[in-house]
Amino acid sequence: MSQGPRSRLIGAAIELVREKGVEGTGLAELLERGCTARRSLYQHFPGGKHELIEASTLAAGRFIESGIRGAEGATVAGSVADFLDASIANATATDFRLGCPVGAAALAPADAAIVIGAAGTTFASWSAALAEHLVREGHAPDAAASLAGFVVSSYEGALLRARAARSTEPLEQAKQHLLPLLTAPDRR
Template sequence: MKPGPRERLIDAAIRLVQERGVQGTGISDLLDRSSTARQSIYQHFPGGKDELIAAATQVAGDRILAEIAAAAERGGPREAVSAALSRWEKTLSEHDFRLGCPIAAATVDGTTEPIRTAALAAFESWTATYTAVLEHSGIATAAARSLAGFVVTAIEGAVLHARATRSVHPLHDCRDQLDLLLVAQLTGVAQEDSPSAGQ
C-alpha cells in the first residue's frame, strides 16, 4: 500500500534531520520532500514542525530498535553490534557521509522538550535492549547495563567520527574494539560457569 501523507511526512522528516539537523529542516523542505500539501502537516501534527519532528524521532528510534533486536535474536550481542555498524557503514558509504543519526541530531538541536524526550527514549530503549541481550548471555545486570550504555555511546561516536573524516575506518575500529570487549566479557562468563571454576 502506498504510504499516506502522515507516513510520508515522517519519512521525510527523518531523512531531512539526518541531512540537515532539526534547525536546518524547514516546513517547505518537509512538504517538498514528502510531496504533501501544507494542510497535511497541521491535520496530522497540530503542533506543527516540532510535533512532526518528535514523532519522526520516535519512529526512527523504534526502527533502529527493531534492527538491534532482530540482529540480537540471530546471533546474540556480538551480531547485534556488528549489524548496527554494518548498517551505518552502508548508509554512510551510499550517501557520501551526508546522513547522520536522526536521534543524535534531535538530541543536539531539538528545539522542544517533546523532541528531546523522544531522543532520550530512543537511546534508553536501545540501551535496555542491549542490556537484556547481554544479561541473556550471562552477564550480571549491573555490568550488562554499563556495557550496553558503552556500546550505544561507542557506536554513536563512531558514526560522528566517520562523517567527520569521511571514512568508514572509525566504524571498523569501533567494531573491532567492541568485539574484543564483548568476547572478553562473554569468555569470563563462560569460565565462571564451567565445572572447573568452582574447584
C-alpha cells in the same frame, strides 16, 4: 499499499534530519519531500515541525530497536558487527551525507525540548534492548546495562566522527574495540 500523509511526513522528516539536522530541516522542504499539503502537517501534527520531528525520531528509534530485539538467534557481538558494517556501507554509499536521525535530534536547539526528549527516550530503549540480550548471554544485569549504554554512546560518537572526518575509520575502530567487550561476559 500507498502511504498516507502522516507516514510520508515522518519518512521525509527522518531523511531530512539525517542529512540536515533539526535546525536545517525546513517546513517547506518537509512538505515537498513528503508530498503533503501544509494543512496535512497541522492536521497530523498540531504542534508543527517539532512535534513531527519528535514522532519521526521515535519512529526511527522503534525501527532500530525492532532490529535489536529481532536478532534473537544472533549474538550481541554479531548483531553489533552487522550494524556497524551496515553503517560503514551506508556512510560510503551516501558520501558521508547522512547521520543518525536520533543523534541529530539529540543536538536539536533548546527550544525543541520534545525532540531532545524523544532522542533520550530512544537511546534509553536501545540500551535496554541491548542490555536484555547481554543478560541472556551471561552478563551480570548491572554490567549489561552499563555496557549497553556504552555501546550506544560509542556508536553515536563514531558515526559523528566518521561524518565529520569523511572516513569510516571511527566506525571501524568502534567495531574493533566493542566486539571483544561484547563477547566476554563480566560476572561481577
